[in-house]
Amino acid sequence: xxxxxxxxxxxxxxxxxxxxxxxxxxxxxxxxxxxxxxxxxxxxxxxxxxxxxxxxxxxxxxxxxxxxxxxxxxxxxxxxxxxxxxxxxxxxxxxxxxxxxxxxxxxxxxxxxxxxxxxxxxxxxxxxxxxxxxxxxxxxxxxxxxxxxxxxxxxxxxxxxxxxxxxxxxxxxxxxxxxxxxxxxxxxxxxxxxxxxxxxxxxxxxxxxxxxxxxxxxxxxxxxxxxxxxxxxxxxxxxxxxxxxxxxxxxxxxxxxxxxxxxxxxxxxxxxxxxxxxxxxxxxxxxxxxxxxxxxxxxxxxxxxxxxxxxxxxxxxxxxxxxxxxxxxxxxxxxxxxxxxxxxxxxxxxxxxxxxxxxxxxxxxxxxxxxxxxxxxxxxxxxxxxxxxxxxxxxxxxxxxxxxxxxxxxxxxxxxxxxxxxxxxxxxxxxxxxxxxxxxxxxxxxxx
Numbered sequence: 001x002x003x004x005x006x007x008x009x010x011x012x013x014x015x016x017x018x019x020x021x022x023x024x025x026x027x028x029x030x031x032x033x034x035x036x037x038x039x040x041x042x043x044x045x046x047x048x049x050x051x052x053x054x055x056x057x058x059x060x061x062x063x064x065x066x067x068x069x070x071x072x073x074x075x076x077x078x079x080x081x082x083x084x085x086x087x088x089x090x091x092x093x094x095x096x097x098x099x100x101x102x103x104x105x106x107x108x109x110x111x112x113x114x115x116x117x118x119x120x121x122x123x124x125x126x127x128x129x130x131x132x133x134x135x136x137x138x139x140x141x142x143x144x145x146x147x148x149x150x151x152x153x154x155x156x157x158x159x160x161x162x163x164x165x166x167x168x169x170x171x172x173x174x175x176x177x178x179x180x181x182x183x184x185x186x187x188x189x190x191x192x193x194x195x196x197x198x199x200x201x202x203x204x205x206x207x208x209x210x211x212x213x214x215x216x217x218x219x220x221x222x223x224x225x226x227x228x229x230x231x232x233x234x235x236x237x238x239x240x241x242x243x244x245x246x247x248x249x250x251x252x253x254x255x256x257x258x259x260x261x262x263x264x265x266x267x268x269x270x271x272x273x274x275x276x277x278x279x280x281x282x283x284x285x286x287x288x289x290x291x292x293x294x295x296x297x298x299x300x301x302x303x304x305x306x307x308x309x310x311x312x313x314x315x316x317x318x319x320x321x322x323x324x325x326x327x328x329x330x331x332x333x334x335x336x337x338x339x340x341x342x343x344x345x346x347x348x349x350x351x352x353x354x355x356x357x358x359x360x361x362x363x364x365x366x367x368x369x370x371x372x373x374x375x376x377x378x379x380x381x382x383x384x385x386x387x388x389x390x391x392x393x394x395x396x397x398x399x400x401x402x403x404x405x406x407x408x409x410x411x412x413x414x415x416x417x418x419x420x421x422x423x424x425x426x427x428x429x430x431x432x433x434x435x436x437x438x439x440x441x442x443x444x445x446x447x448x
Contacts, residue, residue, distance in 0.1 A: 001431055003028060003035045004130060004161065006151050007142040008112070008119050010039040010058065014048035016345040017169055020205075020226050020416075021142050022049075025056040027420035038130055038151070040122050049317075061129055063122035069110065070118070108178025112145040113170065115184040119147040127154045134160040138431050142167050146188070149195045156198055163430050166195055167203035167224070174212045176337070177260060192216070201430050203423070208341010208367050224423045227416040228348040232321070247285050248396045250358065251327035253320040254346040256292030261333035262361045262383070263296075267303040269388035274305055280396045284308060286331070289315045289323060327355040329395045334362025334369065334380070341367040351375055351411045356401060358391050375411050376404040 005025055009017035021037070029035040035056040040063060108114035130136070130151065139161040141152035149166050156164040172192050173180065180188060196202065196217035203222050204210040210221040256263065266286075274281045286309045288296050293313040300309040315323075324330060330350045335342040347368060350357050357378030363369060369380040379401045381387045394401060412418065 001033050001137040001427065002135075003033050003427070004134075004136040004139040004155075005035060005037045005056075005142065006039075006126070006130075006139060006148045007037065008040045008122065008145055008148060009142070010037055011049045011051045011053070012047040013042050014046070016226075017142070017144075018049055019051075019229075019345070020169065022051045022053060023227075023229060023416040024140075024142075024420050024423065025058075026052070026054045027417055028424055029054045029056040031421070031424060033424070036133075036136075038126055040119060059129065061122060061126045063119065063125060065118045065121045103181065106178075107181040108175060109181045109184070111178070113175060113178045114172075114180040115146065115188050116181075117145045117147060119145050123147050123150045123154075126151050130155055131158065131160045136161045138163045138165065138427050140165045140167065140427070142169060143172065144170055146172050146191070149199075150191065153191075153195050153198055156200075163200040163427075164198070165201035165203060165427060165430070166199035167205070168209055168213060169205050169226075171209055171212055174216060177257070201426060203426075206341040206343045206367055211341065222426055224419050224426075225343065225414055226345050226348055227414045227419040228352050229416050230352060246283070248283055248328045249326075250284070250286050250329040250331050250392070250395065251323050251355075252286070252288040252290070252331040252333075253315075253323060253349075254290045254344055256288075256290070256295050256333070258292075258295060260335055260342070262336050263299060263333055265381070265383045265385045265388050266331070266333075266360045267299055267305060268385035269392055270305040270308050271303050272385065272389050273392055274308060277393065280393055281308060284392065284396050285310055287312065287323065287327075289313070289320055321349065324349060324353045324355070327353070330355050330357045330378070332357055332359045332368065332372075334359050334366055336362065343368055343371065347371065348414050351377055351414060356395070356403075358388075358395070360388055373403070375407045377406065377411075379403060 005021065007017075007021040009015050009021060010025075011018050011022050025035050025037050037053070037056055037058045039058065039060055041060040104110045109116055110118055112119070130139075134155070136155070139152050139155055141148040141164070143149050143166070152161075152164050152166055155161045173185070173188050179185075196213070196219075201222065202213055202217060202219065203224050204213055205224065205226055207223055210223050213221045270281075270286065273284065288309070289312040291314060293311045296309070296311045300306045300311070330353060332344075332347060332350065357372055359368060359372055359378065359380040361383060362380075363382060364373070364380045372378050372380055379391055381391050391401070
């Protein structure tokens with residue numbers, strides 16, 4: 001098949017979304033498909049993720065939004081990670097970015113989530129290139145941003161692609177975090193309805209997201225999980241973080257999302273550990289690595305547990321993976337709303353690790369809770385600080401939680417190769433056997 005993968009997020013852009021789309025392109029091309037990735041030209045500050053994409057062709061299409069919006073994009077990191085509240089005046093003496101940052105943070109606009117987005121200026125040239133180099137057997141648009149779907153929609157309506165699969169790594173108008181910006185929300189609902197109606201296949205990354213899409217689209221939605229790459233998660237880091245220490249470390253790698261996750265039960269449990277079990281507290285450390293270090297620092301200061309916590313900030317990916325391998329325990333913070341079906345990317349990395357997983361917040365009936373229970377990888381302590389305290393003390397004293405025998409057979413199904421092969425089977429069934437390529441797949445491709 002000639003597959004066109006439409007995704008603004010792709011290496012070398014350093015983002016979790018890039019890992020998913022890169023592996024799809026790599027796996028499908030390794031299985032014998034003709035894969036072309038249609039993506040955006042990456043700015044200098046967007047680079048940093050170097051991955052081997054095998055035989056897939058990568059086409060970067062340049063786009064030029066207004067200068068003030070480009071400055072807003074470039075200022076996003078400083079704003080979101082502790083930059084000054086009031087930005088310096090721009091070259092023309094104006095201060096437009098402060099208000100725009102606030103609008104962006106509240107609505108999701110210009111954030112690869114809600115309309116408008118900087119990649120709106122990418123849709124037209126990307127569509128033109130795809131039409132000029134088509135036709136394609138199938139297009140797969142990976143969103144967000146939603147502009148990937150707008151390119152897919154134009155190509156499907158114009159006949160440049162035979163079939164179109166629209167995948168949602170996050171929800172669009174139903175997004176739980178960002179409610180959008182009126183009156184753009186009206187156009188978003190109209191465009192989303194057209195995409196849901198015209199796409200030949202709808203894909204979500206969690207069952208919770210799929211439920212939301214099914215309610216909106218009133219049709220079948222397939223689930224293809226983000227998964228893990230065994231070769232990557234088991235690769236040795238060049239500089240392991242922890243060596244020669246007798247401390248018991250509970251590791252959290254990833255972003256902390258205020259409002260979506262609630263770390264307070266953990267803070268309260270650590271305060272009780274410190275106050276009532278000081279000898280055990282002296283042997284314990286919570287180590288957090290990822291975005292949100294200012295939030296973590298404020299939390300531990302308010303709960304007076306700073307001596308039990310090490311906040312590292314963002315670390316290189318191979319170092320984060322090494323930390324997971326060397327951990328005594330791994331921490332997950334569940335979504336506050338158990339119906340949301342949020343499965344953060346690190347969940348799948350944790351599945352493959354050896355250390356037990358402690359889930360705090362949310363509810364055991366959540367999608368994350370069920371996954372941890374079904375794989376027998378750890379304990380869901382919910383919002384009960386006393387239960388979290390018991391779990392911490394057991395971890396410190398080497399007492400294993402009674403969660404059953406680790407389900408490696410189930411865990412193997414969450415490998416990225418397994419998920420990509422299932423995805424490809426769906427595409428082949430949609431396109432038709434005459435363009436399928438099962439017969440030419442290498443026998444060694446697609447383990448698990």
